[in-house]
Amino acid sequence: MAATKTAKTLLTSQSLAAAASANATEWNMSTAYGGLATVKLTNGASAPTTVPTVTFYVGEATGVKRKLYTATGDTVANSVNDIVCEIPPGAMFVNITITNGATNAITVEAYGQELTTI
Numbered sequence: 505m506a507a508t509k510t511a512k513t514l515l516t517s518q519s520l521a522a523a524a525s526a527n528a529t530e531w532n533m534s535t536a537y538g539g540l541a542t543v544k545l546t547n548g549a550s551a552p553t554t555v556p557t558v559t560f561y562v563g564e565a566t567g568v569k570r571k572l573y574t575a576t577g578d579t580v581a582n583s584v585n586d587i588v589c590e591i592p593p594g595a596m597f598v599n600i601t602i603t604n605g606a607t608n609a610i611t612v613e614a615y616g617q618e619l620t621t622i
Contacts (some may be wrong), residue, residue, distance in 0.1 A: 514541070520604045520612045522552060528614040529564060530598040538593035539618035541600060544578040545585040545610055552605030555579055556612075559603075562595040569599050572592035579605065591616075602618050 514528035533539065544556045555576040561569035572595075577585040591598055602612045 508621040515614035531598040536618040554605035
């Protein structure tokens with residue numbers, strides 16, 4: 505039996521200013537069987553001086569944010585950090601917040617992969 509999976513773009517590639525935050529589009533997973541959320545952080549030639557942070561939230565209703573997982577990037581110039589978080593089958597709504605470190609902008613993007621049929 506083949507499974508069906510669907511890719512989602514939750515945050516298109518964009519520049520995130522120093523000490524700023526970006527929220528990905530809320531991901532409605534109320535009819536899915538779980539999935540993966542991925543965030544890509546790309547530092548420029550001048551990296552932030554404190555690490556950027558990615559927080560993944562789940563909630564039982566739209567807009568509800570209960571922390572599931574937090575991870576950080578690095579402060580290395582020109583580095584790329586791919587952060588992956590497994591979303592459990594019980595999750596109904598998923599939110600992602602990316603907070604940049606101090607000093608320099610970075611490029612951020614977020615994607616989802618959901619299991620829709622088994």
